[in-house]
Amino acid sequence: MQFGRWGWGLAIVGCFLSACSDDAATASATDSSSGGGSDTGTSTSGATTTTSTGDETTSPTSGVSATGSTGSTSSTSSDETSSTGPINTTGSESTGPSPTCGDGVIDPDEACDDGPNNADDGPCTTQCQLAVCGDGLVGPGEACDDANQVDDDECTNKCALASCGDGIKQPAEACDDGNADDTDACLATCVAASCGDGVVQANVEACDDGNADDGDDCTGCQVAACDDGVKNGGETDIDCGGDCPGCGVDLACNGHPDCGGGLLCNNNLCSFPLSCKALKTEIPDVPSGEVTIDLDADGPEAPLLVYCEQTALGGGWTRMMSAKYPHFFNDGTWQNFNADAPASENYSILGKRNLFKVGASYTYRYDVGNAMTWKDGPILFKVAWKQDHDPFTATTNGADYTYIAGDKPTTCGGFNGLHNKYNSPSYATEVDQGDGIGCWWMQVVPRDDWKKFGYPPGYLHGFLGGGNLDPKHETQWEVLYIRE
Incomplete structure (x- = not known):
């Protein structure tokens, strides 16, 4: 019986030395069962050992000694009897975390990735795409981005806010030629040039005084002239008086010089003189020549040359x-x-x-x-x-x-x-x-x-x-x- 106890002890030592291999366990169990029990007939309890090796688990099992006493033995899962390599406790194989936008690495489906600097108003959006006009995001250098190709709304196709002078005619603008030249057909205010706007349109207008007064020196945006059919400039009546030829009978005057040759200005109207002496008296340097006189003024006598x-x-x-x-x-x-x-x-x-x-x-x-x-x-x-x-x-x-x-x-x-x-x-x-x-x-x-x-x-x-x-x-x- 003494041999049997030494045999058990050797078996235990062998188990530790061989990482409790199944062969050692099996040999120990066989040796124990064949070695007999104690002379007194008492039962002996063995130590229970559980080993985790990845998917393999060894759980304790109960056994009966050769003397009939109950003892503990270890049993091995039927899935695998031994393991000699490292055990993966996660249950699946991997090389690291999955790729994602924002990790700072430009993946195949990404145009950019600035990591934590990704921003919808930055050069790389939160979708890891380069900011471009038309993406609906107001990026660097953009004043707006309405994600459409309509050029005459409030945001142009260049992602700039619509404004007068941008060369794009907006609904509220009469024109927009993209320049600040007020002498062409479109003013710098995006209003179509017109007579009376105060700006002289090149090759169209001779003047533009910005008012509707046809009696001044600029009429219909043309310089007042003695043949324009309008009383303007220094004229006292239509196309006469002032710097224009003298006015005729019954036309307005401010003085004798406003009246035509041989006429006098009486009560602000040009009229025939009553006589040659009357003409000489009013205009001392009047030359000799033919003149129409009205001998009896408003009387029955007709004016006479x-x-x-x-x-x-x-x-x-x-x-x-x-x-x-x-x-x-x-x-x-x-x-x-x-x-x-x-x-x-x-x-x-x-x-x-x-x-x-x-x-x-x-x-x-x-x-x-x-x-x-x-x-x-x-x-x-x-x-x-x-x-x-x-x-x-x-x-x-x-x-x-x-x-x-x-x-x-x-x-x-x-x-x-x-x-x-x-x-x-x-x-x-x-x-x-x-x-x-x-x-x-x-x-x-x-x-x-x-x-x-x-x-x-x-x-x-x-x-x-x-x-x-x-x-x-x-x-x-x-x-x-x-x-x-």
Whole structure:
């Protein structure tokens, strides 16, 4: 029995030395069962051992000794009887954690991975994709990102907020040419250029003063002109006055210079002067020439075109009659001849002489010449005077005569005005009540019965003295002027 106890002990030592191999356990068990029990017949309990080796588990089992006592033995799982390598306690095989966005490693399905720096407003999104315009995320350098391809909404296809000057026409903009040039068709404010916007559009507008006043120097965005059909600039009426040509009758004026030639500004309207003297009085440097006068203002007389002589003896003279030899008047023509052609050599409006009378007085001027005509020839003699009776219907003793200026006639003892003592061979002479029938006289308004007298050719004048047959008393033309 002593051997048997040593055999058991050896078996236990062998178990520890061989990591409790199944062979040692089996040998120990066999040896124990064949070695017999104690002499006293008492039972002996063995130690229970459990070993975990991965999936293999050895659990204790109960056994009975050869003497019939109960003992503990170890049994091995039927799945595996032995193991000689490392045991994996997780139950599956692995080389590390699974790949994921944000781990800082760019995996095959990732465009980027900045690890903890991934951000939807950064260069690498939280989806590990590079930030791009159109991804719906406002990334670096983007003001907006609406993830669409509509260029005329609030966010353009370049991920910039829509604004005037970006070259993209938005619904609220009339235009957008992408520049700040205000002289083209689209202003820098994205408003279409138009007349009145205060900006001069190149090659379209000449001016733009930003207002709707057509009466200033810029009308319809064109510089005011004298032919634009609008009263503007310095004009006093439409296309006249100011720097434009003078205005016509009944058009507005601020002064005489605003009116056309021969017109005067009265009560801010251009009107015909009453006479050549009235014109001379208002415009002292007015030249001689044809002018329309309105002898009775608002009366029944129609305005009349006359010739005004504005240089000699104070000017202001209206031509009433002129004759160029051998023209002679008759009873039907001496008061009205070529009345509508004041430039004619042979002319008369003597029928209107009373319109120039001031009270009872008439003021006349008489010119004669031998060369050329009354318009361009040299004046041989001239005289101006005033008398208080009509020289074509009455005769006085000369007491109502007043000399004004010029060459004094010398006939019949001296000149004292014109009279109607004789009516042949002229319609007026200088012969007064005190002159005898043989007095030599001036031939004013020559009458057609002059021819029967057989005098030398020409009209008789009253200058230089002498007799009727003296050739120096004959002239080739004569003019009678009048002024009020």
